Amino acid sequence: MGIIFEAQGKRRKAKGGRCLVPARYVGGKPQRGFTLLELTVVLFVVVLGFSVIGLNLSSGSDTTEIKAAARDMVSALRYARGQALMTHQETTVALDLGNNSYRVSGRDKLYQIPKGIDVTVVTAQTELTGEGTANIRFFADGSSTGGRITLERGQTSWKIDINWLTGQIELENE
Numbered sequence: 001m002g003i004i005f006e007a008q009g010k011r012r013k014a015k016g017g018r019c020l021v022p023a024r025y026v027g028g029k030p031q032r033g034f035t036l037l038e039l040t041v042v043l044f045v046v047v048l049g050f051s052v053i054g055l056n057l058s059s060g061s062d063t064t065e066i067k068a069a070a071r072d073m074v075s076a077l078r079y080a081r082g083q084a085l086m087t088h089q090e091t092t093v094a095l096d097l098g099n100n101s102y103r104v105s106g107r108d109k110l111y112q113i114p115k116g117i118d119v120t121v122v123t124a125q126t127e128l129t130g131e132g133t134a135n136i137r138f139f140a141d142g143s144s145t146g147g148r149i150t151l152e153r154g155q156t157s158w159k160i161d162i163n164w165l166t167g168q169i170e171l172e173n174e
Helices: 036-058 061-087
Strands: 004-007 010-013 091-096 101-104 110-112 118-122 128-130 133-138 147-153 156-162 169-173
Touching: 061 091, 061 101, 061 110, 061 133, 061 147, 061 156, 061 169, 133 147
Parallel strands: none
Antiparallel strands: 004 010, 091 101, 091 133, 101 110, 118 147, 128 133, 147 156, 156 169
8 A cells, every 4th residue: 555645736656665746846747947046045155165265365375385385394304303213313404594495414405495484493502503594403313402493474474393302393373
């Protein structure tokens, strides 16, 4: 025995235990399509999505550039710590604040920090090698000389903390 359903005066019988009642009837015939309300909601969601994307793209390459520079520097510091642990030899990251660049010992590549980004370094007195140059040194046990590197441009600032005891490197936005 099947279940009988009624939709706007039209009786339908369920087949195989499933309800087969169409969602809308106009003049006794099922209508397909979307309501104006459904179309308006979808259009609103699409416009909202594009506006968010537009704001992210127009938020400025300055913020993106300083964030990328900070992440690159963190990557170089973590690489240097890893090398010190693997080779059981001291590894340094030498920062040249006059040229806005840095170099990892044992590598030939010179990493440039984009112009307009101000870099300040706080490290051990013994790691200040000259006018505008400083080192962050990692030891074979993973520890380091420690310190803080700050990258600033305008109102945006990123801080890189290097723990002297563990050598752990943390990046945070100020």
